Each structure stands twice: as C-alpha cells, then as structure tokens.
Amino acid sequence: xxxxxxxxxxxxxxxxxxxxxxxxxxxxxxxxxxxxxxxxxxxxxxxxxxxxxxxxxxxxxxxxxxxxxxxxxxxxxxxxxxxxxxxxxxxxxxxxxxxxxxxxxxxxxxxxxxxxxxxxxxxxxxxxxxxxxxxxxxxxxxxxxxxxxxxxxxxxxxxxxxxxxxxxxxxxxxxxxxxxxxxxxxxxxxxxxxxxxxxxxxxxxxxxxxxxxxxxxxxxxxxxxxxxxxxxxxxxxxxxxxxxxxxxxxxxxxxxxxxxxxxxxxxxxxxxxxxxxxxxxxxxxxxxxxxxxxxxxxxxxxxxxxxxxxxxxxxxxxxxxxxxxxxxxxxxxxxxxxxxxxxxxxxxxxxxxxxxxxxxxxxxxxxxxxxxxxxxxxxxxxxxxxxxxxxxxxxxxxxxxxxxxxxxxxxxxxxxxxxxxxxxxxxxxxxxxxxxxxxxxxxxxxx
Amino acid sequence: xxxxxxxxxxxxxxxxxxxxxxxxxxxxxxxxxxxxxxxxxxxxxxxxxxxxxxxxxxxxxxxxxxxxxxxxxxxxxxxxxxxxxxxxxxxxxxxxxx
Numbered sequence: 001x002x003x004x005x006x007x008x009x010x011x012x013x014x015x016x017x018x019x020x021x022x023x024x025x026x027x028x029x030x031x032x033x034x035x036x037x038x039x040x041x042x043x044x045x046x047x048x049x050x051x052x053x054x055x056x057x058x059x060x061x062x063x064x065x066x067x068x069x070x071x072x073x074x075x076x077x078x079x080x081x082x083x084x085x086x087x088x089x090x091x092x093x094x095x096x097x098x099x100x101x102x103x104x105x106x107x108x109x110x111x112x113x114x115x116x117x118x119x120x121x122x123x124x125x126x127x128x129x130x131x132x133x134x135x136x137x138x139x140x141x142x143x144x145x146x147x148x149x150x151x152x153x154x155x156x157x158x159x160x161x162x163x164x165x166x167x168x169x170x171x172x173x174x175x176x177x178x179x180x181x182x183x184x185x186x187x188x189x190x191x192x193x194x195x196x197x198x199x200x201x202x203x204x205x206x207x208x209x210x211x212x213x214x215x216x217x218x219x220x221x222x223x224x225x226x227x228x229x230x231x232x233x234x235x236x237x238x239x240x241x242x243x244x245x246x247x248x249x250x251x252x253x254x255x256x257x258x259x260x261x262x263x264x265x266x267x268x269x270x271x272x273x274x275x276x277x278x279x280x281x282x283x284x285x286x287x288x289x290x291x292x293x294x295x296x297x298x299x300x301x302x303x304x305x306x307x308x309x310x311x312x313x314x315x316x317x318x319x320x321x322x323x324x325x326x327x328x329x330x331x332x333x334x335x336x337x338x339x340x341x342x343x344x345x346x347x348x349x350x351x352x353x354x355x356x357x358x359x360x361x362x363x364x365x366x367x368x369x370x371x372x373x374x375x376x377x378x379x380x381x382x383x384x385x386x387x388x389x390x391x392x393x394x395x396x397x398x399x400x401x402x403x404x405x406x407x408x409x410x411x412x413x414x415x416x417x418x419x420x421x422x423x424x425x426x427x428x429x430x431x432x433x434x435x436x437x438x439x440x441x442x443x444x445x446x447x
Numbered sequence: 448x449x450x451x452x453x454x455x456x457x458x459x460x461x462x463x464x465x466x467x468x469x470x471x472x473x474x475x476x477x478x479x480x481x482x483x484x485x486x487x488x489x490x491x492x493x494x495x496x497x498x499x500x501x502x503x504x505x506x507x508x509x510x511x512x513x514x515x516x517x518x519x520x521x522x523x524x525x526x527x528x529x530x531x532x533x534x535x536x537x538x539x540x541x542x543x544x545x
Binding site for chain 1: 495497498501504507509510513514
C-alpha cells in the first residue's frame with residue numbers, strides 16, 4: 001500500500017512538472033532576460049565573427065553626410081522643375097492645417113502637438129551642443145574629487161557601461177571597435193577629422209575626434225508601440241520624436257557618466273557617424289530589407305545612438321538570428337510601403353539606388369527619394385515599414401519569442417510565419433482616436 | 448434470449464478478476480505517445496490563451512480574437528478526441544453508455 005501511494009505521488013509530481021514545463025518553455029524562449037550565458041540575449045541569437053551582410057573589401061568609404069534631408073530639395077527640382085519644392089511645402093502646410101481643423105483622426109491639434117512636444121529635447125540639440133556636448137557638461141571628474149580615474153578589466157568596465165546605459169534608457173546596448181569609415185565626412189558645414197589629440201574639440205572649421213577613441217557604445221532605444229501602431233499620422237510621428245529625444249538623453253547621460261570615470265566621450269544620435277553599421281558590429285541586430293537595423297527583441301522599432309570613448313571596454317560580436325533568410329522570403333515591409341520605396345529583390349546586393357546610399361556593402365537598398373516624397377504627403381514621417389515588420393512586436397505574448405526562435409532555426413517555415421502574421425492582423429494601423437482613451441503606458445522606469 | 452456477451456460477468460468484461468480474498472482491477476496504460484500528444488495539446492492551449500490575453504492588453508484586437516477562436520477550436524478537438532477514445536475503449540470492452 002505504501003509503495004502504491006508513493007508511485008501515485010510520483011506520477012502526480014511528474015504530471016505537475018510536465019505542466020510547469022509546458023507553461024514555462026515558451027516563457028524562457030520569449031523572455032530575453034532568461035537567456036543567460038549570451039549576454040542576456042535570447043538563446044537563439046547567435047554571436048558570429050562577421051555581420052551577416054558583408055562588405056566589399058576596400059570599397060566602403062566614408063559617407064558624405066548628404067542624406068535625403070540634405071538632398072531632397074535639389075533632387076525634387078532636378079526631377080520636377082524649379083519651384084516644385086516650395087509648391088509642395090506650401091500645399092503640405094495647407095493640407096495639415098485643413099486636417100487639424102476637420103479634425104482628421106491622427107492629425108488633430110492634440111495629436112500634432114504631442115508629436116511636437118515629443119521632439120522637444122531632440123530639437124534643442126545640434127551635434128556637439130547641449131546634452132550632446134563633446135566636452136564635460138556638469139559631472140565632476142575624479143581629479144576634482146581627489147581620486148584616480150576608473151581602472152578595471154575591459155569586460156568589467158563594459159558591464160558597468162552597459163548597466164549605466166540601460167538605466168539611462170537603452171533597450172539594447174553593445175560595444176564595437178571604432179571604425180573611422182563609419183564616420184561621415186561633414187556636418188554643420190564643418191569637416192569631421194581624426195587627430196592625435198588628447199580631447200575632442202569643435203573649431204570654426206572642423207570636428208576633431210581623438211584617435212585614442214577606439215570604442216563605440218551602440219545603443220538602441222525602443223520606440224513606443226502604441227504610437228508606432230498609429231503611423232502614418234502626426235500621432236505616429238510622436239513615437240519617432242520621443243525615440244530621438246530619449247536617445248539624446250541616453251547618449252548624453254552616458255557620455256557624462258564616462259567623463260565622470262575620467263575618460264573622454266562623444267555622444268551622438270544621427271550625427272557624426274552612421275549608427276546602423278556600428279549597431280550591427282556591436283551585435284544589436286542585423287541589417288534588414290528595410291536597409292535599417294532589425295533587433296531580435298524590438299524589431300526595427302528602435303532609434304539608435306552611440307557614444308565614442310577612449311575608456312577601454314570589451315567589444316561584442318555581431319549576431320545572427322536568421323533575419324536575412326527571413327527577409328528574403330517575407331517582403332511584408334516592401335508590400336506595405338505605399339510609394340514602393342523598398343526593394344522587392346530576393347537577394348541583397350551591392351547595387352545602390354541613389355546618392356543617398358553609401359556603396360561598398362551588401363544590402364537591400366531603398367529609394368529614399370520616393371520615401372521622403374511620401375512623407376510630405378502624410379506628415380512629418382511615415383514609419384509604415386517599421387510597424388509592419390513581423391519582428392515589431394510587444395513583449396507580452398510568449399508566442400512571439402517562440403516564433404522568432406523557430407524562424408532563427410528553420411528558414412523553411414518563414415513563409416508560414418509571414419502568413420500567420422497577416423492572419424493575426426499584425427502591422428495594421430490601429431485607430432488613432434483610441435490612443436487617447438486606451439490609458440497609454442507610462443514610460444516610468446519603475447518595474 | 449440471452450446473448451453471448453451478456454452471459455459473461457461484468458467483472459470479467461472490464462478486466463476485474465476475483466480470487467478467494469481479493470479483487471484485481473486491470474487498467475490499461477495510456478501509450479507514451481498519448482502522453483506526448485496530450486502535453487503538446489496542453490502547451491498549445493496555454494500558449495494561445497496567453498497570446499489572447501497579452502494581445503488584448505497590447506491592443507492587438509484581431510490577434511486576440513483569432514487566438515480565442517484557436518483556443519476554442521483546439522479545446523473542442525481535444526475533447527472530441529478524448530470522447531472518441533473513451534467510446535472506442537468502452538465498446539472494445541463491451542460497455543455501453545447511454
């Protein structure tokens with residue numbers, strides 16, 4: 001009798017364990033924090049020696065810095081004649097005023113002003129100014145406090161820097177070696193140069209980066225999904241503005257922290273250097289069909305910033321989580337893009353689409369002119385490609401982690417995952433008017 | 448008129464045997480693959496319920512609706528399979544439920 005009872009108890013215990021495993025397995029797959037042993041990343045994010053989309057040896061050059069913001073007016077007038085840019089901007093201003101008066105959902109005065117307010121911090125800084133200062137703002141140096149500057153093994157220092165970055169708002173943080181090729185040639189009508197100097201400097205003619213700055217801390221700040229799911233509207237643009245403002249705060253605060261340890265630091269958002277290749281090298285994600293970074297945890301719904309420093313820190317490796325194979329089959333972003341600005345090619349290539357692209361690396365290059373032209377029609381930005389990507393998902397549903405893990409291991413199922421993504425209705429625009437009444441989440445850091 | 452099956456005592460038909468001082472009840476074990484299938488079914492149900500709840504919280508209403516439908520369909524399929532197996536098992540042993 002005693003033996004039988006023990007056997008029954010054992011069976012009950014096994015059944016309970018099975019239940020727990022059934023419930024717990026997806027949680028482990030989904031929760032990045034549980035992927036210990038991989039820098040806190042999910043277990044299906046594999047470190048690799050080289051980025052999944054490579055470079056042509058010696059072909060990659062420093063980019064001019066002339067992105068579509070700088071090129072658009074000139075290109076517009078080349079294609080559509082003198083005055084076409086001004087005419088477009090006048091029509092755009094009138095259209096937005098009409099939408100505010102109606103009001104059109106997502107473009108009401110509160111929607112518009114939420115976006116304007118979200119951009120506030122970013123609008124107050126220029127490269128090297130304000131919170132993005134290249135020199136100390138207010139932090140006291142170790143010398144001022146009568147102590148030596150921080151010294152520790154690079155791995156330990158990297159952990160300290162990453163912890164500080166997360167506190168200041170980073171969703172993901174990685175470290176890559178500084179690569180001069182990623183810095184742009186000019187900004188704010190000044191050259192960007194590398195020199196053997198002790199500290200960063202901004203003169204009348206140039207931005208000077210010390211050659212001793214051999215490390216780049218790459219940071220991804222997650223965008224608000226509640227706002228991003230309302231693109232393309234003024235409300236949706238608030239997600240972009242908030243992401244950039246938070247990026248400026250994160251990079252600026254981290255730079256001050258590093259200066260407080262006794263080292264030099266240059267914070268940067270979209271200025272000074274290309275953020276995407278640095279983020280790829282630092283293992284934050286892979287280059288995607290969008291020709292933008294897609295991270296395993298937040299998809300492309302991130303804004304990037306970085307801090308260059310001479311503080312010796314251990315570097316991270318690029319990662320592979322099956323994204324390139326997924327992008328080859330999915331194409332959801334390209335189909336969702338109203339002006340058809342994204343590539344439908346099956347394979348990435350070295351073939352660029354215009355002067356806004358930087359040649360020398362493999363990618364699905366986009367037509368930024370078409371993209372920017374569409375922005376003028378719908379608002380200050382679009383973002384449909386970001387919202388439609390199957391990797392752009394909230395963190396609450398375990399199944400997304402399971403699907404991403406499966407996609408990383410079984411590219412043959414990628415087509416099925418794309419179909420399921422459509423069937424579940426992901427990537428569709430949410431009702432903009434509901435945003436104000438859905439009790440939007442607080443961005444407080446309290447957990 | 449008594450048919451042959453009715454003539455066999457019930458305890459024999461369901462695998463219960465008498466001896467002088469005890470009853471022995473024989474319960475057929477579920478095969479291992481049945482446990483695996485049941486586990487997978489349960490796992491899928493848990494995942495779908497969690498997806499439905501999380502999708503509602505995240506404002507993904509269509510995802511939540513599709514997940515609830517999937518939960519219901521999978522539960523119905525599971526119950527149907529269980530019912531069919533019980534019926535099949537009962538009729539194999541000559542027990543008829545009304």
